[in-house]
Amino acid sequence: MSDQNKKALCCVCGTMRTCRRPRNHRAENYWLSGPIDRDWWRETGDLKCAECARVTTHAIIHPEKDTFRDHAEMMQRVATGNSHGHFNAAQLGEVAQKYRQGMPRNPYLNHFWYKSDAQEAWDAGKDTVIGLCGEPMKLTRDPSGPSASKKRSDDDDSRQIKPMTVRDQEYEDSDTGMWWREGDCVDCLRVWHLELLRQRRELLGTKMTEFLAVLLADKSGFPKKLDLHTVEYLIEALDSVRPSTTVSSEGMSR
Ligand SMILES: [Zn+2]
Ligand SMILES: [Zn+2]
Known part of the structure; x- marks a missing residue:
């Protein structure tokens, strides 16, 4: 220091x-x-x-x-x-x-994991799968078995994921007045959204590269693919995007 x-x-x-x-x-x-x-x-x-x-x-x-x-x-x-x-x-x-x-760590949090990771662990004879936040979770049944419970991260087999919101719900038992909370692990959600961001960035990169090729081929003269309306719309969209300076990535990526 x-x-x-x-x-x-x-x-x-x-x-x-x-x-x-x-x-x-x-x-x-x-x-x-x-x-x-x-x-x-x-x-x-x-x-x-x-x-x-x-x-x-x-x-x-x-x-x-x-x-x-x-x-x-x-x-x-x-x-x-x-x-x-x-x-x-x-x-x-x-x-x-x-x-x-x-x-x-709170042992009662609801964690998320990829179904493919769970399947891989199960097939290798392991009884745990590592959640997105690194928490080991017990596997009690074949993830692809008929009675497999539907986790939100299991929507499909591919790793193409969708946005997910945090669940933080309070319950009360009217007979006893006892209450409890059920909540998602915010670390799992953070990792999930970082992966979502990575996937969407990749898609955006592909689309922009394709678009640039079209734009370069259609740069002057009578428009073949890109009319004035389209070009103006895209200029407006790009101008409205202000990269955030508050986000710190620390060189992290999945
Ligand atoms: Zn003081
Ligand atoms: Zn977690």
């Missing part, structure tokens, strides 16, 4: 201050390469808080341009299904396993 001025947030009252080097600095476990523990108070240190009038734990906030500013959040996504250029497949498995050692 450099001695550059950094922002620090009091973990008791939320007041911000600046600091150079806090006492008892607990460093981030970069790339989860260090031993795993259940203490997630990383990138924190002890500093005097003017509001609390005592020394409290502060969260260190790295400068906006710092490559590792959101390292912990990035590793959480990598451990729950995103890929990352820094890791190969075996290392990704290790990260997921280490993350699960250090972070208890």
